[in-house]
Amino acid sequence: xxxxxxxxxxxxxxxxxxxxxxxxxxxxxxxxxxxxxxxxxxxxxxxxxxxxxxxxxxxxxxxxxxxxxxxxxxxxxxxxxxxxxxxxxxxxxxxxxxxxxxxxxxxxxxxxxxxxxxxxxxxxxxxxxxxxxxxxxxxxxxxxxxxxxxxxxxxxxxxxxxxxxxxxxxxxxxxxxxxxxxxxxxxxxxxxxxxxxxxxxxxxxxxxxxxxxxxxxxxxxxxxxxxxxxxxxxxxxxxxxxxxxxxxxxxxxxxxxxxxxxxxxxxxxxxxxxxxxxxxxxxxxxxxxxxxxxxxxxxxxxxxxxxxxxxxxxxxxxxxxxxxxxxxxxxxxxxxxxxxxxxxxxxxxxxxxxxxxxxxxxxxxxxxxxxxxxxxx
Numbered sequence: 604x605x606x607x608x609x610x611x612x613x614x615x616x617x618x619x620x621x622x623x624x625x626x627x628x629x630x631x632x633x634x635x636x637x638x639x640x641x642x643x644x645x646x647x648x649x650x651x652x653x654x655x656x657x658x659x660x661x662x663x664x665x666x667x668x669x670x671x672x673x674x675x676x677x678x679x680x681x682x683x684x685x686x687x688x689x690x691x692x693x694x695x696x697x698x699x700x701x702x703x704x705x706x707x708x709x710x711x712x713x714x715x716x717x718x719x720x721x722x723x724x725x726x727x728x729x730x731x732x733x734x735x736x737x738x739x740x741x742x743x744x745x746x747x748x749x750x751x752x753x754x755x756x757x758x759x760x761x762x763x764x765x766x767x768x769x770x771x772x773x774x775x776x777x778x779x780x781x782x783x784x785x786x787x788x789x790x791x792x793x794x795x796x797x798x799x800x801x802x803x804x805x806x807x808x809x810x811x812x813x814x815x816x817x818x819x820x821x822x823x824x825x826x827x828x829x830x831x832x833x834x835x836x837x838x839x840x841x842x843x844x845x846x847x848x849x850x851x852x853x854x855x856x857x858x859x860x861x862x863x864x865x866x867x868x869x870x871x872x873x874x875x876x877x878x879x880x881x882x883x884x885x886x887x888x889x890x891x892x893x894x895x896x897x898x899x900x901x902x903x904x905x906x907x908x909x910x911x912x913x914x915x916x917x918x919x920x921x922x923x924x925x926x927x928x929x930x931x932x933x934x935x936x937x938x939x940x941x942x943x944x945x946x947x948x949x950x951x952x953x954x955x956x957x958x959x960x961x962x963x964x965x966x967x968x969x970x971x972x973x974x975x976x977x978x979x980x
Contacts, residue, residue: 623701623727624963625660626668626694629653630706632713637737639765639815642707642787645808652928653683653705655938656957659931663954665961676932688713695720697894701964704730707789707924709737715971724979729963730901732973736923739897742818743786745921748977752896755889756911758917761787765811766820773804780822780856782919783807783812796822796856825909826860827851830874830887831925831945832894832903834963842894844887845945847873847907865937872948882909886916893921898976900944900965927960929953 623942630648634641661667670693673683684690686706691713694702704714708730713720715733720726739745743762749755763772783806784794793810798801803819810817831845850858852869859869873883890905904925907916928938930953939953946956 604675606957611878622666623964624666624668624698625657625659625701625703625961626699627653627683627703628686628691628694628696628706629683631687631690632706634707635709635711637709637787638741640741640785640787641813642740643789643792643813644766645789646708648685649705650679650683651938652681653703654681655929655932655935655953656681656703656705656927659929659954660957660961663958665958668694668699668927670694677934686713688717688719691717692719695726696721700725701727701729701961703961704728705924705972707729707736707740707929708733710734712907714967720967721889726967727873728967729960729964730970731899731923732970734975735899735973738975739921740787740921740923741773742784742788743816745897746818749863749896749918751761752977753889753892755893756886756915756917758823758919759821763807763811763817763819765815769804769807769811773774773800773807776800776803776819778821779803781823782820782856783810784818784820785810786816787814791824791857791859794857795927799958818920819974822856823910825914825916827906827908828883828916829870829941829945830890830905830907831942832890832905833901833959834894836898836959836963842891843889845942846878846948847883847887848941848944849873866941866944867937867939870941872944882915886918889918893918896976898973900970900973901963902960904942927957929957 627652633644657667658735663979669682670684684694712733734743735804763769780796780798781803783797783803797808807817827850828847830847832842835841848870850870886907894903902925904922906920907918909916925942926940928940929943930936930938943953
């Protein structure tokens with residue numbers, strides 16, 4: 604029996620014996636500087652989606668702890684515990700058996716290093732292991748490993764470091780337009796379509812003020828879509844994909860940040876007729892292989908785009924922490940995330956998706972003992 608089947612069997616037994624008690628964590632900690640770059644902190648620390656998760660799980664009969672006795676469904680505060688050591692321990696001391704890490708993790712995060720979390724009582728975590736996130740949030744490093752360890756379709760790219768002779772490297776790039784972005788980004792932060800050398804140089808000079816390494820990629824002009832890759836479960840022996848969600852109504856060639864434009868305005872699931880195009884199935888298998896290769900323990904959202912209309916897809920961004928907003932709370936009717944849209948295509952409403960993600964929680968020991976398969980030192 605492989606580790607994922609063991610995990611699913613243990614958790615199914617646990618859920619059968621006694622229902623989980625869930626505490627959702629939000630981002631209160633500032634991410635550290637990693638290799639000279641800091642991932643931008645989201646304003647509010649994902650309390651919006653955290654409140655959606657906590658509220659909806661509770662509506663579906665899951666026991667959910669909240670730091671406020673009766674939080675208001677109309678506001679995001681009061682539903683989630685801060686991801687500080689004190690906040691996490693407070694949730695555990697109140698009886699949490701499952702910690703939903705709706706936050707950005709890193710190797711020095713309390714979920715990874717706090718000795719006070721170790722006890723005889725079983726504790727489970729929903730999320731990617733902190734060391735996995737720290738390594739693979741680095742887009743340049745992950746792309747390098749994918750080129751070495753598989754047959755993945757990726758766009759042509761260039762790396763620019765603050766210490767490089769930037770002008771010389773830009774002179775070597777043969778064609779435009781191009782996309783410039785930080786190696787550790789959040790959403791569409793710092794992502795820009797540059798139509799000529801002058802525009803790219805100005806953007807690079809801005810990016811290097813916050814990130815010592817900048818990733819330049821060829822601009823893919825065809826259809827953009829996204830694939831949600833789920834981890835193994837009792838029903839799936841390996842990583843598997845939800846149906847693709849296609850994106851449209853781009854702004855300057857880039858899909859706008861969901862906090863500015865609701866996903867439901869510019870995204871929809873691919874139809875059964877459209878799925879007859881074999882390029883969808885091909886890239887879905889590649890995305891599943893990425894999940895397996897890095898050992899993902901929670902959903903990944905992988906962004907893909909055709910090189911040009913009608914061509915194959917290339918993988919251009921791999922999100923370790925997908926946005927997980929969803930409808931349920933008052934005024935949130937249009938706040939379905941890309942993952943929630945994909946889940947709806949197989950008949951899962953937002954609450955059902957969350958329950959399936961919860962069932963994939965891993966033990967704290969497994970969470971902490973994750974090893975990078977590429978042995979990054």
